[in-house]
Amino acid sequence: MKKILFYAMTAASALLCSCELFELDNYDGPGETIRGAVVDAATGNPVLTDQGSEGIRVRMTELSWGDNVEHNPDFFCRPDGTFQNTKVFKGRYNVRVDGPFIPIVREDERGVPLADESKTLDIDGVADVRFEVQPFLNVEFVGDPMVSNGRITARVRVTRGVSEAEFREKIEPMGGWDDSFLNVTDIQLFISYSSSVGYRARDERWSSKIEYTGSEFGDLLGKPVTIKSNKGQAIPSGRKVFVRAAARINYDTPRGDGTRRWNYSAPVEVLIP
Missing domain, CATH: 2.60.40.1120 (Carboxypeptidase-like, regulatory domain)
Structure with a gap:
């Protein structure tokens, strides 16, 4: 009988503690x-x-x-x-x-x-x-993208948002400096039915890129660069798509994160005739 009474009291105590725990955790959510x-x-x-x-x-x-x-x-x-x-x-x-x-x-x-x-x-x-x-790059379309046979041709201009001298002045003291950090590595043409077009919202059938090695893009800074949508599949006639250009340098942010992030142009709406 004493054992039964002991177990009953123990269970009641545990139940009471459980109720108190739930009460303590009953805070308002973040608002x-x-x-x-x-x-x-x-x-x-x-x-x-x-x-x-x-x-x-x-x-x-x-x-x-x-x-x-x-x-x-x-x-x-x-x-x-x-x-x-x-x-x-x-x-x-x-x-x-x-x-x-x-x-x-x-x-x-x-x-x-x-x-x-x-x-x-x-x-x-x-x-x-x-x-x-201070953005690394400025990216903009030169004129409106053109359409021919379901394929888009765009002219993209890339300029530095911060001078090479100032970039080095601020980045070199962090350690591990490499002259290649300043190199423009690629230009992307992202195309999608979505107005939030970008790397995460792109149609791979039409989006395209131009890659550059070393410092070879240096002479193209400030000059229009022609890039065309993927030549594989034509964009269907009568459809509306959104187009953005992007470019990035050989520097990841935050340093050591491994993610080299693009600077983007504003999106442009294009009607496919």
């Missing part, structure tokens, strides 16, 4: 919002990007619990260089962005800070933040 934009410091124009992990990465670290904390899950900008997260807990955060531009947080090989243009802010309700950066 604060951060909105932001990444723009060219020289022109104020948005830094156009890809929709996905090849685009501009936003990293938030909550500081409310001290300095030795893990960052929140990363998220990414929209193609127009803006971002929004509506599921943030109230608190104090450090926010940084990484993309096809001079890193805003730079350290040398020993971890000694060289520059820190990240933002620290309190998020309570809606918080707005703006990052002014």
Whole structure:
């Protein structure tokens, strides 16, 4: 009888503890919002990007619990260089962005800070933040893309968004400098039925690329380069597609991440006759 009473009391105690645990975990979900934009410091124009992990990465670290904390899950900008997260807990955060531009947080090989243009802010309700950066490249169409027999021909001009001298001045102190970092490695022509056309939203039947080795693209900087859609399959007549051009250099951001991110042109709508 004593054993039965003991087991009954133990079960009741466990049940009570379980209820208390559920009560302690019954917090409101995150409901604060951060909105932001990444723009060219020289022109104020948005830094156009890809929709996905090849685009501009936003990293938030909550500081409310001290300095030795893990960052929140990363998220990414929209193609127009803006971002929004509506599921943030109230608190104090450090926010940084990484993309096809001079890193805003730079350290040398020993971890000694060289520059820190990240933002620290309190998020309570809606918080707005703006990052002014130096894009590696500027990419634009020269004239309108032309269509012939279901194939698109475009002229693309690529210029440096930051001079070679300033790029080296800011990147070399981080260590591991290589002259090849400045090389333009490829131009892409992304085509899709989606207005968010890019690497993540491209139709591989029509999208195409031109690759360059070493510094061979150097003489083409600032000059129109002709690129055509894939010659394999014609784009169906009567359809509307969206076209974007992109180019990148031989430098990954953040350094060591292995992702070389493209700078993009604005999307252009093309009607296939």
